[in-house]
Amino acid sequence: MIDVYLQDEIKIKTSTTDQWGEPSESSTETVSGRFVYKTQIVRDAEGQEVTASGHVLLKDRTLGYDATIEYDNTDYAIANIHRIRDFDNKYLKVFLK
DSSP: OGGGGOOEEEEEEEEEEOTTSOEEEEEEEEEEEEEEEEEEEEEOTTSOEEEEEEEEEEESOOOOTTOEEEETTEEEEEEEEEEEEOSSOEEEEEEEO
């Protein structure tokens, strides 16, 4: 049911590190999602309250806090990730800072 609203082109940038902690590879994946500009106070991965400038709705996937979301030529860091359910699918609500 939420799939109808996933019309925005979202780029997910991830990078991996080698055995010494140096960046070795980076990849960019383009997915469909819904970007919403909405300022909210959320808790980040460390438990601190941060101001999120918006959120993205994505289909359920493996996504870490070290990934970067690009929308409209602007990069956003991930503040928090919530899993939400529709009747037949699972989705992610990713809060961005």
